[in-house]
Amino acid sequence: MMLNGKTAVVTGGSRGIGRAVCVALAQAGANLALIYAGNAEKAEETLQMLSEYPVQAKAYRCNVADFEETKAVITEIHKSFGSIDICVNNAGITRDKLMLSMKPEDFSTVVDINLTGAFNVLKQVYPVMAKQRSGKIINISSVAGLMGNAGQVNYAASKAGLIGMTKSIAKELAPRGICCNAIAPGFIATDMTEAFQDKPEVMNAIPMKRMGKPEEVAALVAFLASPMADYITGEVIRIDGGMAM
Numbered sequence: 001m002m003l004n005g006k007t008a009v010v011t012g013g014s015r016g017i018g019r020a021v022c023v024a025l026a027q028a029g030a031n032l033a034l035i036y037a038g039n040a041e042k043a044e045e046t047l048q049m050l051s052e053y054p055v056q057a058k059a060y061r062c063n064v065a066d067f068e069e070t071k072a073v074i075t076e077i078h079k080s081f082g083s084i085d086i087c088v089n090n091a092g093i094t095r096d097k098l099m100l101s102m103k104p105e106d107f108s109t110v111v112d113i114n115l116t117g118a119f120n121v122l123k124q125v126y127p128v129m130a131k132q133r134s135g136k137i138i139n140i141s142s143v144a145g146l147m148g149n150a151g152q153v154n155y156a157a158s159k160a161g162l163i164g165m166t167k168s169i170a171k172e173l174a175p176r177g178i179c180c181n182a183i184a185p186g187f188i189a190t191d192m193t194e195a196f197q198d199k200p201e202v203m204n205a206i207p208m209k210r211m212g213k214p215e216e217v218a219a220l221v222a223f224l225a226s227p228m229a230d231y232i233t234g235e236v237i238r239i240d241g242g243m244a245m
Contacts, residue, residue: 003222007082007083008087009074013043033080034047086225092114093114107154122165130176135173138181138182141163145158145184146184178233180233186238187206187241188212
């Protein structure tokens with residue numbers, strides 16, 4: 001129970017990697033404020049899973065791309081839980097197309113959720129952690145943000161931007177004892193990657209010849225959120241089966 005009494009905010013927490021992160025943090029003793037975009041049923045399923053642990057957990061519906069909506073939700077979370085000790089920016093979408101056929105709204109929508117959404121959340125979390133002089137920020141980027149990917153100009157740009165944001169915030173908040181790191185997953189078996197899970201060319205691109213599990217990413221999040229990672233900041237840690245070596 002390394003995180004006993006801590007409060008974690010997890011965006012995109014209703015399913016996939018976000019759900020696994022919520023469970024891993026609850027197993028470590030953290031209270032959970034999970035933010036979801038619209039699927040109340042999936043959010044409730046996650047809350048049911050969290051009810052197995054002796055922690056507080058509550059779901060908040062929020063479009064993180066909306067600054068005022070995000071401000072209201074984070075303010076409510078801080079008021080309800082009393083602190084925000086861990087922030088996991090996991091909310092993300094794809095609108096994959098080759099650049100030739102990508103519409104401006106395909107680009108802006110992905111950047112608004114994946115990158116601006118993280119900014120909107122951190123804009124509210126930053127002063128809370130700075131005043132506490134403690135906190136852990138973990139941004140879920142992607143190997144696409146490190147190496148690019150055909151058909152993902154929008155997604156790769158948003159995830160690369162998240163890495164730049166991570167390093168900049170890490171430098172700003174390090175003097176106050178706050179750590180900010182990014183995780184760059186490769187192919188992880190979730191709804192988002194379902195279309196790729198049986199493709200031989202995908203498996204051939206991964207040295208370990210398998211997709212990762214959401215729980216494997218969640219375990220890394222839990223480590224970075226724990227006291228064992230108090231001297232790690234500004235890092236981008238790949239979890240991709242060797243894909244981006």
